[in-house]
Amino acid sequence: MAPLKLDILIVGAGMAGLASACALASDGHRVRLLEAAPELSNMGGAIRLPPNAVKVLMDWGLHGKLQGQSSIILTTTFCDLRTGEVIKHTEWQSDVFKDSGGEFHMIGHRDLCQMLYAHALFVGVNISFNSKVVAIIPPSESTPTSSLVTPRNVRPNAGPSVRLSTGETLHADLIIGADGSNSILRPIVDRRTSQIYTGTTMYTGIVDAESVENNPRMKDIVELGYRIWMGERCYAMAPRVQNTKEYAFHLAQIEDLPENEHGASSGWRVVPSTNVRRDGLNTQLQFFLDSAPTLTRARCFEHPSVEDWVDPSRGFVLIGQAAHPMLPCAMHQSSDCLESASVLSTLLSHLRKPSQLSSLLYAYEDLRASRAPQLSSFELLNRSWLSLPGALGVARNEDMRAAAVKSYSARPWAENANGDGDNDGDDGGQDLAKHWAEIAWLWGYDAGEDAEDWWIKWGVLRERATLEENPDGNGGTCRLHGYRAERGHGFLSIPVSRV
Numbered sequence: 001m002a003p004l005k006l007d008i009l010i011v012g013a014g015m016a017g018l019a020s021a022c023a024l025a026s027d028g029h030r031v032r033l034l035e036a037a038p039e040l041s042n043m044g045g046a047i048r049l050p051p052n053a054v055k056v057l058m059d060w061g062l063h064g065k066l067q068g069q070s071s072i073i074l075t076t077t078f079c080d081l082r083t084g085e086v087i088k089h090t091e092w093q094s095d096v097f098k099d100s101g102g103e104f105h106m107i108g109h110r111d112l113c114q115m116l117y118a119h120a121l122f123v124g125v126n127i128s129f130n131s132k133v134v135a136i137i138p139p140s141e142s143t144p145t146s147s148l149v150t151p152r153n154v155r156p157n158a159g160p161s162v163r164l165s166t167g168e169t170l171h172a173d174l175i176i177g178a179d180g181s182n183s184i185l186r187p188i189v190d191r192r193t194s195q196i197y198t199g200t201t202m203y204t205g206i207v208d209a210e211s212v213e214n215n216p217r218m219k220d221i222v223e224l225g226y227r228i229w230m231g232e233r234c235y236a237m238a239p240r241v242q243n244t245k246e247y248a249f250h251l252a253q254i255e256d257l258p259e260n261e262h263g264a265s266s267g268w269r270v271v272p273s274t275n276v277r278r279d280g281l282n283t284q285l286q287f288f289l290d291s292a293p294t295l296t297r298a299r300c301f302e303h304p305s306v307e308d309w310v311d312p313s314r315g316f317v318l319i320g321q322a323a324h325p326m327l328p329c330a331m332h333q334s335s336d337c338l339e340s341a342s343v344l345s346t347l348l349s350h351l352r353k354p355s356q357l358s359s360l361l362y363a364y365e366d367l368r369a370s371r372a373p374q375l376s377s378f379e380l381l382n383r384s385w386l387s388l389p390g391a392l393g394v395a396r397n398e399d400m401r402a403a404a405v406k407s408y409s410a411r412p413w414a415e416n417a418n419g420d421g422d423n424d425g426d427d428g429g430q431d432l433a434k435h436w437a438e439i440a441w442l443w444g445y446d447a448g449e450d451a452e453d454w455w456i457k458w459g460v461l462r463e464r465a466t467l468e469e470n471p472d473g474n475g476g477t478c479r480l481h482g483y484r485a486e487r488g489h490g491f492l493s494i495p496v497s498r499v
């Protein structure tokens, strides 16, 4: 529980907004969540929850609910996208998950959002649908007292506010922009908003497991489990979700969609599956497409990293896609939302007086600004590795076959690259080992622990220093500038992960 409770407005009830609402309200902050849509998204598609994301849900007491809604991934089978040939089957050893402290789940996007929504209500979040924010108003001396909750703790008479499309104005101590990649808050906090279309489109859909199990052509999918198909500049995957009652699948294709075809502001749109080009897809993938009448589609954009995630003097914070847009259906999209929510709430749980707020928000920025690019660069590398063209793809497949023959270990960070004890990469296993090791390193991260570490190493120190300088405990905002100046000399060098 945070000793000093804030009035917090969160813009956007996607995964990042719901996750931060759950975490902050659990710590006693008064949270109101504003969503433009009339209800939670009900689009069919699935999302991966790697161990680092699952650990956050476990911390919030949601592990049981997660198990009822998702499926655990214990194996991965890599296949050729065109022919369907199995290239390598990996069984993840239980040690992998023991070491990382979590599990690897796959869940329907709507199921995860529903789960977080129910939890947000349970911990007392006030959620308003049909509440589109049309303007962000920075704090000023003339701002009237909050209509949300009074009195505001941090900036009496000077908090930031938002205006809704209805004309209503809401005030708070802190406003969190969780409003996706076209965030209304982002240009205020960080002006760089450019994006580059990668030329790839992502489709995701859900298929009833019974229809898969009853089809002889799908027999080995049922037997071998989670499957990834690797093709030339495209790839696909199909894990089970909904406690194995459904299959989800993702398909990434090169596709030159016209500008006006990229959907609503979120970029996600429901389309008939007959829209998808099928040439070059093996028969199992075609079966998935035939079995899902509609798919959820998003065009893939690359965005530059934001430099500024927070504007403490005005009380603004960015989270999720608004802060750090990632490619659609990325493995670590969920990680980014859940980890950020956990880091932010853990830091703010130490808030005892208003003067601390700035340094805690800058700590959030520092921790996330170093972690989030690691998550997206992994995704970019992973995607290019799964969709290598021509001779590169052939060489990758040969490496994987060779590694499969040598019973390549699925615990590579504990053993040598090629499993034969010499780690010389003579079977091409070294690149693969590096790839797996990076996965393991990312999975081992613990967001809550990272934020607590910051508090112990730097937060407490700063507290003591401020107290010595100012024994009445009323540190001024001038400390904030000192903190910013120090960022390059210590704060950014905090190790973010202990794997």
Ligand SMILES: Cc1cc2nc3c(=O)[nH]c(=O)nc-3n(C[C@H](O)[C@H](O)[C@H](O)COP(=O)(O)OP(=O)(O)OC[C@H]3O[C@@H](n4cnc5c(N)ncnc54)[C@H](O)[C@@H]3O)c2cc1C
Residues within 6 Å of the ligand: 011, 012, 013, 014, 015, 016, 017, 034, 035, 036, 037, 041, 043, 044, 045, 046, 047, 048, 109, 131, 132, 133, 134, 178, 179, 180, 181, 183, 184, 204, 265, 266, 268, 296, 319, 320, 321, 322, 328, 329, 330, 333, 334, 337
């Ligand atoms: C409809 C939808 C379906 C998706 N399906 C999948 C999927 O199947 N698989 C997958 O891997 N990922 C999916 N995603 C993406 C995934 O949820 C996100 O990319 C990622 O998890 C980060 O979420 P976010 O909360 O930061 O942003 P988003 O998920 O984009 O959520 C932003 C939210 O803010 C709301 N919003 C935007 N502007 C305003 C405003 N001015 N005022 C109030 N509210 C506003 C939006 O309506 C939206 O609900 C989907 C996203 C959406 C929006």
